[in-house]
Amino acid sequence: RYTASGYGKNFSYTSTAPFHYLLPGTDAKNLKMDISEGQIFWKNMEGSINSLVSAGKVLEANGTYTIAVKIKPYFTYLFSDGTTGLLHKNPGKTPVGVVVDPVNHLAAAIEEAGNGTKYKLAETLYDYVHRSSHPISDGGGIGVSSASRYYREFSTSGYDETWNASYAGADVLPADKVRGESDNFPAFKAAATFRPTAVLTGTLATKKWFLPSQRDYFHAYDLLGFADRVYIIGRLNNRYLWYGYLFESAFTAVGGVSFVGNTEERFYWTSTDHNGGSRFEASPGYVGTPTNYSWLKYKVRSFVQYD
Numbered sequence: 001r002y003t004a005s006g007y008g009k010n011f012s013y014t015s016t017a018p019f020h021y022l023l024p025g026t027d028a029k030n031l032k033m034d035i036s037e038g039q040i041f042w043k044n045m046e047g048s049i050n051s052l053v054s055a056g057k058v059l060e061a062n063g064t065y066t067i068a069v070k071i072k073p074y075f076t077y078l079f080s081d082g083t084t085g086l087l088h089k090n091p092g093k094t095p096v097g098v099v100v101d102p103v104n105h106l107a108a109a110i111e112e113a114g115n116g117t118k119y120k121l122a123e124t125l126y127d128y129v130h131r132s133s134h135p136i137s138d139g140g141g142i143g144v145s146s147a148s149r150y151y152r153e154f155s156t157s158g159y160d161e162t163w164n165a166s167y168a169g170a171d172v173l174p175a176d177k178v179r180g181e182s183d184n185f186p187a188f189k190a191a192a193t194f195r196p197t198a199v200l201t202g203t204l205a206t207k208k209w210f211l212p213s214q215r216d217y218f219h220a221y222d223l224l225g226f227a228d229r230v231y232i233i234g235r236l237n238n239r240y241l242w243y244g245y246l247f248e249s250a251f252t253a254v255g256g257v258s259f260v261g262n263t264e265e266r267f268y269w270t271s272t273d274h275n276g277g278s279r280f281e282a283s284p285g286y287v288g289t290p291t292n293y294s295w296l297k298y299k300v301r302s303f304v305q306y307d
Helices: 147-154 158-163 186-192 202-206 214-223 244-252
Strands: 033-035 047-049 076-079 084-086 095-101 106-109 239-241 267-269 279-282 286-288 303-305
Touching: 095 214, 095 303, 106 214, 147 214, 158 186, 158 303, 214 279, 244 279, 244 286
Parallel strands: none
Antiparallel strands: 033 047, 076 084, 076 095, 095 106, 106 303, 239 286, 267 279, 279 286
């Protein structure tokens, strides 16, 4: 189901018999389609398409005609004034983020922190040290959560990992310091100090941007890329099939920077402390959640919680 569309790159479906028979001389511009049942991307679909062709076409006797209808999801955007909505219903507004979790009001920036600069997750003094009060490992253990049960039991928010001092590991930072303000945590600080090119107004102007956790990304690639059973499986160090190009289009359609690729340019740090570090890996056909050493350098994409 993912490969048929080229992982969300191409949209096509040819219906099978029974065919619909029409009288010769019928003008195709008068045809419309009523959809009473069916699914698209596993979501129920119904409604009407009032015009199937862009120009008049008189149907001939004994002719066979195919009408191609492109159906794809609309994405919800966060605009520079702090409002959210569909792009075509908000003319004149400037998108700064794509809504990835409408329940928790999370949006991912359409731009990269530092214009694509790559950062360490943490500086050398924190090598081989738990830098979070919520560390994750593949096997679990005393004081460490299991990657296999990550989403269901142990997932945390990147906002807390960036801005809540209690989420840093013991003796990592002074009690009144957070990783979003520390030079020893370059990826966190890059995410926290990110500002979109567009001028922000309203309540969004005072919101704090943050380095997203794997949980935050889980919501993103489920909502935008329809990842395969991500909440059911819910583990780290796993690859999930998805519509990578569909996910990508949510950002590039408004002039944003793509996540998806086949090189290391698709690697982004998350705030999740999984065996030292954890990256978001966006390939066209799958999205990965591997562990990584904190001294490696990857890109950063900031998230924000809007009103």
